[in-house]
């Protein structure tokens with residue numbers, strides 16, 4: 249038995265504070281690495297999960313296992329989600345909790361303690377929104393996943409779930425990479441639902457931050473006619489694609505395009521502390537997106553690097569190896585502020601035919617609409633004719649996340665953002681149809697994470713009680729604690 253270090257003592261103190269019932273309304277659980285275990289703990293109990301065999305049942309240390317329920321199909325259908333909004337830990341579900349936490353804590357930049365927010369937690373003072381994601385819980389983690397077109401054998405709504413790390417192997421396999429070359433990825437190609445066509449085109453669509461149940465329900469109700477058009481020629485997974493933890497943007501864009509979790513790609517949050525340089529890494533920001541490849545762990549490949557033939561990557565930071573990339577153009581423009589320095593070049597959203605004008609008074613909605621208008625224009629330019637089309641195309645849509653944050657996933661503004669995205673998709677589908685390319689194309693539509701509505705009365709924070717208890721820490725992205733610094 250080795251003597252506890254100062255850091256061990258500080259961590260115990262921090263865990264005591266965070267698992268106190270007085271913070272249970274905002275702390276769903278904490279997670280931390282301890283030897284070969286990941287420990288999950290909250291005011292109701294604690295359990296250890298094996299880092300080397302994370303799919304094995306947890307060993308309960310006391311009380312109740314905070315990740316007892318792991319059904320990936322929990323709260324599927326919109327009605328079931330709305331009947332129990334932001335449920336407490338005992339009724340919530342944490343799919344693949346062991347695998348996802350083990351991946352995070354394998355990363356060099358993993359925190360000493362990861363705090364999982366409750367679904368209800370509202371933290372506007374630290375940049376939180378009415379609609380949030382980031383948690384380990386199923387609603388914040390669940391992205392939609394829809395497959396459509398030439399290579400899709402599945403039909404209708406299928407009651408299964410996949411993972412965001414499955415997106416890259418699925419796209420690479422569809423675009424011609426042999427399965428045997430993809431075995432090093434954490435994710436797996438969705439072989440049961442697809443039959444790749446060697447002569448076809450493959451398009452990945454990422455609508456950032458869409459609530460999966462909501463997207464499917466709006467498509468069924470006729471509100472998203474172009475998503476419905478895709479679904480009429482394919483299938484959707486009711487359980488969607490479960491994001492890696494934390495269920496935030498740049499972690500999961502990277503997972504979707506590399507097929508590996510944060511433990512291997514190294515981008516552990518939208519902001520995190522890099523002990524190697526003793527400084528913050530701010531990854532998910534308009535001023536830094538173009539620098540994505542600098543943060544990627546060595547030896548990790550993107551889907552573009554695994555596929556032969558021309559490829560295109562539109563409005564997406566995770567772009568290494570793409571024949572065309574928006575962010576390469578931004579890097580080549582040489583502005584240190586990247587996309588954040590290029591507002592003068594963006595079109596006026598008031599003049600964009602696919603923007604819901606009533607939300608343009610919101611700065612974020614206006615900016616995201618401009619960016620997405622440029623996204624559509626790039627897609628049309630990249631596909632001048634069937635003979636000049638990229639084999640693999642990835643098209644990232646930003647506005648959907650903006651709308652979900654602004655009002656929560658079931659708000660009018662979130663729905664408007666999805667309708668705008670759907671209208672832009674429709675323009676592109678019509679374009680493919682006119683050139684005779686639609687029949688030869690396979691689509692994968694997903695998000696990088698889900699979205700859940702906060703309870704605006706559920707306020708609270710841990711920084712003050714931790715400081716009062718003498719814990720020395722830095723808190724990155726509101727929940728990643730690095731101790732002793």
Ligand SMILES: [Zn+2]
Pocket residue numbers: 456457496497498649696697
């Ligand atoms: Zn996102």
